[in-house]
Amino acid sequence: MKRTAVILVLLAACVLLSGCWSSSPIEDLNMIVGVALDSADETEVEAIFEREGGDYPKRKKISCTYQFVIPQGAGGTPKGAPPSKNFNNMTETGDSIFEAVREFSLRTNRPPIGHHLKIVVIGEELARSTNISELIDFYARDNDLRPSVLLMISGGKARDVLSNSLPGQIPSFVLEDIFNNVDRNSRIWEPLSIAKVVGLLHGKKSFLMQNVIISGKEYKFAGAGVIRGKTGKYIGFLDESELEGMVWVTGKGKGGVLKTYDPDRDKLLTYEINSMSSKIKAKVEGDDISFVVNIKSSGRYAEVFASGGKKLDKAWVEKDEKTLQKQIEKLAQSTVDKMQHELHVDVAGFGNSLHIQYPSVWRKVKEDWDETFSEIPVTYEVKLDLENYGASGITAE
Amino acid sequence: MVWKTIAGLFPSWSMLFQGFIIFIVPVALTRTMTWIGAKEGKVSTRGLRAEGTKGGGVPSAAGSGGNVQKSNPAPRKIKEGGDSVSVADHVSASMTYTGQFQEDLQKFKEMSADMADVNVRELRIGALQIKAALLFVDGLTDKDGMDRNILKPLMNAMRPFEGMTTAPEANVLKNIIIHQVILVSEIEFTANPLMSLQKVLFGSAVLLVEGMTEVFVMGTPKGRTRIGEEPVSEALLRGPRIGFTETLSDNTAMLRRNGQNTELAMISFTVGKRIQKEMVLTYIKDIANEELVEEVKRRIRTIDIDDVKESGYVEQLIEDNYLSPFQQIQNTERPDRVMAALLEGRVAILLDGTPFALIMPVTFAMLLQSPEDYYDRWIAGSLLRVLRFLAATISLFGPALYISFLSFHPGLIPTKLVISIINSRQGVPFPSLIEALIMEVSIEILREAGLRLPKPIGPAMGIVGGLIIGQAAVEAGIVSPILVIVVAVTAISSFSMPMYSAGITLRMLRFVAMFFAATFGLYGVILFFLLLSSHLIKLKSFGVPYLSMAAPYRIRDWKDFIIRMPLQFMKRRPELLKPKEPRR
Amino acid sequence: MNAEVKDRITTTQATIMMVNYILAAGILTLPRTVVQASGTPDVWISVILGGILSMLTGAVIVRLNQRFPGQTFFQYSRRIIGKPLGVLLGMVIAGYFLCIASYEIRSVQEVTVFFLLEGTPSWAFAFAFIWTALYLCRGGINAVSRMCRLIVPITWTVFAIVCLLSLKVFDINNLRPVLGEGLGPVWKGVKPTSLTFTAGEALFFLIAFMDKPKKAMRVLVVGTCIPTFFYVAAVVLTIGAFSVDGVVTRTWPFLDLIRSFEVDYLIFERFESLLLVIWIMQIFCTFCIAFYGAALGMSQILNKKFHNCLFALLPVVYVISEIIPSINALFAFGTGIGNWAIVLFGCMPLPLLIIARLRRIGP
Structure with a gap:
C-alpha cells in the first residue's frame, strides 16, 4: 500500500538526480579491444609531445599500445565506398600500465573502457626482461577488465601485430578468432586467458603462450613462447612443428593435419585428425621416475600419393598407420627433447601427472621440478586408427 | 592502540545523518499512509477487510489458524455421484409434490431461494378459478409465446369447464388442460420438485396447479434472443463466439x-x-x-x-x-x-x-491465462502461456534493461552488439533515458489515439505512427534504430496480454522501471523487481494472495501456472481458493 | 505474545527460507577462504563437512525449540536461564542477526559498486536496498517466505545455467589428486565455512512460525543439504577453472569464474550480469530474514511493537554496515561473525537443552 508513495519519492529523487552517478552514455566510450605491450620504444608522436612539455616523471620501461574501435556513424559508410579504417592505435610509454591508460584521457575526449578488451599481446623483448605477472597485474585487478582476456606473445614488436590487418577488420578480433580454428589445425596452442595464467604464475608453473609473427600486412600464429614458472619470464620458443609435437603430447588438439612421407616409396601421406587424446603415465621405482606418454588418435586419409595400394587392404592400412605413428612419435620426441635439454622446463604437464598419480613423490621433487624433469626418461606409445579414406577409394596415379 | 581503532570506527557525522535519513523517510511515509488510510476509513464504507490466516488463502473462521487443509472440511459429506445427489440431500424430506398448492409453491420457492432469476407467476385457471402458478426463468423462456399459448388460454378457459362448479378430479383436470387448453406441443409431467426445478432452469415453464400431485413441464425455450457477438475486447481464435450483453x-x-x-x-x-x-x-x-x-x-x-x-x-x-x-x-x-x-x-x-x-x-497468473489455453491441446496451450509470460516480462523490463545496459553496463553485453549499438547511436543527442521516454510516450499516445479513432482509420493510424514516425525519428538522428526495435517489441508484447487492463498496469509500471534503471542501472531493475514482488506478495484479492500461483503453498497448483498440464492431470481445483470439493 | 506469531508458514516454506538464508554473500568468496585455509583442492570435502557439522548443531537447536512450541528463542530463553541472562542472551542473538544483515548489505554493496555501479555513493545504494527490504519485512514472516519462494526458481535455474556454462573452462586435473595431502588440510578448511553455514540460528525463530513444528528436523536437513550442494558446486567449479593457486589470488573467485569465459553462440555472451542479478536477489532474501530476526528478537525482548522495532533498527543496520572501513575489515568482520556463530550456535544450545531438560521446562 505504501508502494505508490515510495515510488513517488523515488521518482522525485530520480528526477532530481537524473543522469545519475554511474551512468555514462555508451556512444561516448572508447572501447579498448586490444593491447600490445613492448619494451620502451617511443613513437614519433610521443617524442614530439615530450619535447613540447607533455612529459611526466616516469621510468621508460613499457610502451603500451591500445587499440580502440572507431564507430562507423549511424548510417554506416556510403554504400560502395571502401570501408574506412575502423580501429585506431595509440601508444603511451611509461612504467605503469594504469597510468598509461589514464594518460589517454588527456589525449582523447572519449574515456577508454576495458570491458571489451579481448587480447593482450606481449612483445618477446619485454617478456624476456620482465615478469609476466607484473605485466598483467593491472589486467587481473581492474574491475572493468574480464579474466577472459587472452594473452599472446609476439616474436617481433607487439605493436606491429595490432596495426596490421586487412581492410574492414579489427586486428584484435582477428587474433581472437584464429583460436577458433583449433579444429582445423593442430599447430595452435590453447588460448591462455588471464583466469588461467594467474594460477600458473602464482603456482610458479612453466607454461606456453601462443606466439604470433608478422610479415608486412599479415600475421601468422607460429609456435609458442615458453615462460619459466620460477621467474615468470620468457625463455625460449617452440617453433611450429615443435608446437605440433606438444599438442600431440598433451592431446589438446581438436583436429588438423598430420603429414609424412611413405618411407618405401617416398610418397606423400597426409592424415586428417578426427580426435586425439593423450595420457601421461608416471612410473616410480625407488627414486627413479619415468614417464610413458600414451597417445591415441583416429582419423582418415586426406591426401595420399602412393599409387597402387588398395585402401581396403588391411595390411596396407596397418602399414600406413605405423608410418603415421612413427611420425607422431618423432614430433613428440623432438618437442620433449627440446624441453628437457634446451629449455629445461616442463610445459606439457608431466609434473601434473606425477602430482596426481604419486602425490608423495611429487612433494619431494616439486621444488626443482623443471630441472629434475630434464633428466627423466620419457617413452611413447602411439596408437593411431585410420578409419576412413574419404570419398575416393584409390590413390593418385 | 585499541582505543584508536575503536575511535576510528566511530561513525562520522555525515554517516549519522544518513542513518537519520534512512530512518525518518519511511517513518514519515508510514505516517502519511496511516493518515490517508484513516481518511479513507472515514469516507469509505468498506470497513474491515478480509484477512486470511497464514497470510494467505481465503479468510477462514477465527481460531482455525492451525491447519490449512483441515480448516475447511466440507460441512456435509459430498458423495461421489455428483450434484443431483447433494441437492437431493436438501429436499429428501419431500420428494414429491403433495397437491397442496400453497405448500408446493412454498417448497419450490425454497428450493430456488437463491436463484433470483426464477420467476413465479400466480394465476387462476378459467371459470373455476383454480389456483395455479407458472414457474419460469427470466430470459430463458419465450415470454411472448408463453403469454399467448399458456397464460391466455388458461385464464380464458371457460368452455372446457362448462357445467362444472367445483374443480374436477386431478386426472380429469389434467386431461382437460392438455387436451383443450394449452397450446404447447412439448408437455411432460413430473411429481418431483427437483426435477421440475431443473426443467425450469433449463428453460421450460412449469405449471403448478392446485390439487394435482404432478406439475406440467412445458417446453417453451426462448428462440434466439439478442445474443452478444464475440466480445471485441477478448478475441479468441477458438472458443464460443458469444459474449455477454447489456441485459x-x-x-x-x-x-x-x-x-x-x-x-x-x-x-x-x-x-x-x-x-x-x-x-x-x-x-x-x-x-x-x-x-x-x-x-x-x-x-x-x-x-x-x-x-x-x-x-x-x-x-x-x-x-x-x-x-x-x-x-x-x-x-x-x-x-x-x-x-x-x-x-x-x-x-x-x-x-x-x-x-x-x-x-x-x-491472482496475477490468472490475468495471463486465456480460455484458449484450455481449448487447445496442452502442449500448444503451455507454449502460448510461456510465451505470454515472456511477453509480460519484456513489456515490463524491456526499455529498463535497454537503459541500464546502455548507460551503465556496456560491459555486460556482447562485444559485437556493443559495436553496432555504438555505431547506431552516433549523433543521437539524448541520453538513453530521455530517448526511451520520447519513444515510449509517443507510442502510448499513438495507441491511445488509435483506440479513439473510428475502426477503419485505426490501423492506418498505427501504420503512420509506428512506421513513419519511427523511421523518420531514426533518419533524423533523434533516436537510435535499436531503441525503435526495443520499443516496438515492448509495445507488441504488451498487446499479447489476454487481459487488456492487466496490460495497462504493465505499461504504467514500465515507466517506473525505466526511472529505476536510470538511477541504478541493472541494480535498479533488480530492486524494482524486488519491490514489485514485495508489493504483489503482500497484495491480496479477497483473501487470496495475489502471487499465490507463483509462490504457492502447494506445488500442485503449479500444474496450471506456466505450464498447462493435460486436462487428465488437472483433477484438483486450485487449492488456494480452498474449494469445498477439491477434486473434480 | 505478539500478533506476528499468529502468522504461520508451512514446512516447505520454512525449508525454502532456510535455504535462502544460508545461500548468501559467502558463495562468491567461499572458494578463496577455504582454499586459503587448507591449500588443497580437496576443500569441497571441507565444505561438505561444514554442512554436516552445521546440521548437527542445528539439530540441537531444533530439539531445543521443539520443547517450546510456538515460541521463539527470545521468548523461551528467559524461562530456561532466568530473566536477566535470558534477556542478555536474546540481545546478543538479536545483535548477531543485525550484524549478519549489515554484513550482507555491505558485501553486496562492495561487489555491486565495484562491478556494476562505479561511482554511485554507497548511501544511495544502501538506502534503496534497505527500504525495499523494510517494505517486504513489514509484511511479516509470510511475505518474507513468499519472496524466498518466488526467487527460488529464478536463482536455481540461473545458477544451474551459469554453472553448466562454466564447464567450458573447467579442468578436472585442477581438482586432482583427491586427498593427496591427507585429511589434515581438509579439517583446516572446515572452520572458514562457519560463516557460510550460519544456518541453525534462523531456526530459533522459524520453528515458532511453522504450522507443523514436528517436521523441523526435515527443514534443517533439506534446508542445509541444498545450499551445501550449491556451495560444493561453486567451490568445485571455481577450483576446476582457476586451480588452487589461482583461486587464492581472486577476491571474488566465483564471480571471476563466470567472468572468465564468453559464450559466443548464446545471446548474452557474458553471464556475470545474470549471476549478479540472482546473487543480489539471494542476498536480499538473506538480509530480509536476518533483519526480520533482529527486529523480532528486539520486539519480543523489549515487548515493543514489531513494526516500530523494524524502523528503529534501520539506522543501526545502516551505520554498522557503513563503519566498516575497508574490504579487509569486511572480511575480518565476516570471520568475526563466523566465530561468534560457532560460540553462539555451536556451543551454547547444548547446555541450554541440558538445563531445560534438568529443570523440566517445556512439555
Whole structure:
C-alpha cells in the first residue's frame, strides 16, 4: 500500500538526480579491444609531445599500445565506398600500465573502457626482461577488465601485430578468432586467458603462450613462447612443428593435419585428425621416475600419393598407420627433447601427472621440478586408427 | 592502540545523518499512509477487510489458524455421484409434490431461494378459478409465446369447464388442460420438485396447479434472443463466439445455458442509492468457499454510491487495495470464462447494463491465462502461456534493461552488439533515458489515439505512427534504430496480454522501471523487481494472495501456472481458493 | 505474545527460507577462504563437512525449540536461564542477526559498486536496498517466505545455467589428486565455512512460525543439504577453472569464474550480469530474514511493537554496515561473525537443552 508513495519519492529523487552517478552514455566510450605491450620504444608522436612539455616523471620501461574501435556513424559508410579504417592505435610509454591508460584521457575526449578488451599481446623483448605477472597485474585487478582476456606473445614488436590487418577488420578480433580454428589445425596452442595464467604464475608453473609473427600486412600464429614458472619470464620458443609435437603430447588438439612421407616409396601421406587424446603415465621405482606418454588418435586419409595400394587392404592400412605413428612419435620426441635439454622446463604437464598419480613423490621433487624433469626418461606409445579414406577409394596415379 | 581503532570506527557525522535519513523517510511515509488510510476509513464504507490466516488463502473462521487443509472440511459429506445427489440431500424430506398448492409453491420457492432469476407467476385457471402458478426463468423462456399459448388460454378457459362448479378430479383436470387448453406441443409431467426445478432452469415453464400431485413441464425455450457477438475486447481464435450483453437476464440465462447445473446460485442485489440497478452474484454452491461468498456479499452491501454505471464502479468499490496499480478483480465479457472461473470455485458478479462480468478473487497468473489455453491441446496451450509470460516480462523490463545496459553496463553485453549499438547511436543527442521516454510516450499516445479513432482509420493510424514516425525519428538522428526495435517489441508484447487492463498496469509500471534503471542501472531493475514482488506478495484479492500461483503453498497448483498440464492431470481445483470439493 | 506469531508458514516454506538464508554473500568468496585455509583442492570435502557439522548443531537447536512450541528463542530463553541472562542472551542473538544483515548489505554493496555501479555513493545504494527490504519485512514472516519462494526458481535455474556454462573452462586435473595431502588440510578448511553455514540460528525463530513444528528436523536437513550442494558446486567449479593457486589470488573467485569465459553462440555472451542479478536477489532474501530476526528478537525482548522495532533498527543496520572501513575489515568482520556463530550456535544450545531438560521446562 505504501508502494505508490515510495515510488513517488523515488521518482522525485530520480528526477532530481537524473543522469545519475554511474551512468555514462555508451556512444561516448572508447572501447579498448586490444593491447600490445613492448619494451620502451617511443613513437614519433610521443617524442614530439615530450619535447613540447607533455612529459611526466616516469621510468621508460613499457610502451603500451591500445587499440580502440572507431564507430562507423549511424548510417554506416556510403554504400560502395571502401570501408574506412575502423580501429585506431595509440601508444603511451611509461612504467605503469594504469597510468598509461589514464594518460589517454588527456589525449582523447572519449574515456577508454576495458570491458571489451579481448587480447593482450606481449612483445618477446619485454617478456624476456620482465615478469609476466607484473605485466598483467593491472589486467587481473581492474574491475572493468574480464579474466577472459587472452594473452599472446609476439616474436617481433607487439605493436606491429595490432596495426596490421586487412581492410574492414579489427586486428584484435582477428587474433581472437584464429583460436577458433583449433579444429582445423593442430599447430595452435590453447588460448591462455588471464583466469588461467594467474594460477600458473602464482603456482610458479612453466607454461606456453601462443606466439604470433608478422610479415608486412599479415600475421601468422607460429609456435609458442615458453615462460619459466620460477621467474615468470620468457625463455625460449617452440617453433611450429615443435608446437605440433606438444599438442600431440598433451592431446589438446581438436583436429588438423598430420603429414609424412611413405618411407618405401617416398610418397606423400597426409592424415586428417578426427580426435586425439593423450595420457601421461608416471612410473616410480625407488627414486627413479619415468614417464610413458600414451597417445591415441583416429582419423582418415586426406591426401595420399602412393599409387597402387588398395585402401581396403588391411595390411596396407596397418602399414600406413605405423608410418603415421612413427611420425607422431618423432614430433613428440623432438618437442620433449627440446624441453628437457634446451629449455629445461616442463610445459606439457608431466609434473601434473606425477602430482596426481604419486602425490608423495611429487612433494619431494616439486621444488626443482623443471630441472629434475630434464633428466627423466620419457617413452611413447602411439596408437593411431585410420578409419576412413574419404570419398575416393584409390590413390593418385 | 585499541582505543584508536575503536575511535576510528566511530561513525562520522555525515554517516549519522544518513542513518537519520534512512530512518525518518519511511517513518514519515508510514505516517502519511496511516493518515490517508484513516481518511479513507472515514469516507469509505468498506470497513474491515478480509484477512486470511497464514497470510494467505481465503479468510477462514477465527481460531482455525492451525491447519490449512483441515480448516475447511466440507460441512456435509459430498458423495461421489455428483450434484443431483447433494441437492437431493436438501429436499429428501419431500420428494414429491403433495397437491397442496400453497405448500408446493412454498417448497419450490425454497428450493430456488437463491436463484433470483426464477420467476413465479400466480394465476387462476378459467371459470373455476383454480389456483395455479407458472414457474419460469427470466430470459430463458419465450415470454411472448408463453403469454399467448399458456397464460391466455388458461385464464380464458371457460368452455372446457362448462357445467362444472367445483374443480374436477386431478386426472380429469389434467386431461382437460392438455387436451383443450394449452397450446404447447412439448408437455411432460413430473411429481418431483427437483426435477421440475431443473426443467425450469433449463428453460421450460412449469405449471403448478392446485390439487394435482404432478406439475406440467412445458417446453417453451426462448428462440434466439439478442445474443452478444464475440466480445471485441477478448478475441479468441477458438472458443464460443458469444459474449455477454447489456441485459442482465440475458446474461444470467447465458450462464444457465452454459452450465446446466442446479447448484449454480444466483443471488440478486440492488445497488445504487438513487438509481437502483440489479446485480447478480453467482457461484456454484457446492464448490465456492462459503467464507469467500460471505465476504463478497459483505463488501457488496457496503457499496454506497448514487449510481453504479458500469461494473468498473463495483470493481473499484469492493477491491482490497485501491492504491495498488494491479487490478484485483478480473473483468470479462465471455460467459465461458466466467463459467470456468465458477468451476474453479471463484465467484462472479453480473451487473445490469454492462456486458462486463467481474470475477473474484484473482491472482496475477490468472490475468495471463486465456480460455484458449484450455481449448487447445496442452502442449500448444503451455507454449502460448510461456510465451505470454515472456511477453509480460519484456513489456515490463524491456526499455529498463535497454537503459541500464546502455548507460551503465556496456560491459555486460556482447562485444559485437556493443559495436553496432555504438555505431547506431552516433549523433543521437539524448541520453538513453530521455530517448526511451520520447519513444515510449509517443507510442502510448499513438495507441491511445488509435483506440479513439473510428475502426477503419485505426490501423492506418498505427501504420503512420509506428512506421513513419519511427523511421523518420531514426533518419533524423533523434533516436537510435535499436531503441525503435526495443520499443516496438515492448509495445507488441504488451498487446499479447489476454487481459487488456492487466496490460495497462504493465505499461504504467514500465515507466517506473525505466526511472529505476536510470538511477541504478541493472541494480535498479533488480530492486524494482524486488519491490514489485514485495508489493504483489503482500497484495491480496479477497483473501487470496495475489502471487499465490507463483509462490504457492502447494506445488500442485503449479500444474496450471506456466505450464498447462493435460486436462487428465488437472483433477484438483486450485487449492488456494480452498474449494469445498477439491477434486473434480 | 505478539500478533506476528499468529502468522504461520508451512514446512516447505520454512525449508525454502532456510535455504535462502544460508545461500548468501559467502558463495562468491567461499572458494578463496577455504582454499586459503587448507591449500588443497580437496576443500569441497571441507565444505561438505561444514554442512554436516552445521546440521548437527542445528539439530540441537531444533530439539531445543521443539520443547517450546510456538515460541521463539527470545521468548523461551528467559524461562530456561532466568530473566536477566535470558534477556542478555536474546540481545546478543538479536545483535548477531543485525550484524549478519549489515554484513550482507555491505558485501553486496562492495561487489555491486565495484562491478556494476562505479561511482554511485554507497548511501544511495544502501538506502534503496534497505527500504525495499523494510517494505517486504513489514509484511511479516509470510511475505518474507513468499519472496524466498518466488526467487527460488529464478536463482536455481540461473545458477544451474551459469554453472553448466562454466564447464567450458573447467579442468578436472585442477581438482586432482583427491586427498593427496591427507585429511589434515581438509579439517583446516572446515572452520572458514562457519560463516557460510550460519544456518541453525534462523531456526530459533522459524520453528515458532511453522504450522507443523514436528517436521523441523526435515527443514534443517533439506534446508542445509541444498545450499551445501550449491556451495560444493561453486567451490568445485571455481577450483576446476582457476586451480588452487589461482583461486587464492581472486577476491571474488566465483564471480571471476563466470567472468572468465564468453559464450559466443548464446545471446548474452557474458553471464556475470545474470549471476549478479540472482546473487543480489539471494542476498536480499538473506538480509530480509536476518533483519526480520533482529527486529523480532528486539520486539519480543523489549515487548515493543514489531513494526516500530523494524524502523528503529534501520539506522543501526545502516551505520554498522557503513563503519566498516575497508574490504579487509569486511572480511575480518565476516570471520568475526563466523566465530561468534560457532560460540553462539555451536556451543551454547547444548547446555541450554541440558538445563531445560534438568529443570523440566517445556512439555
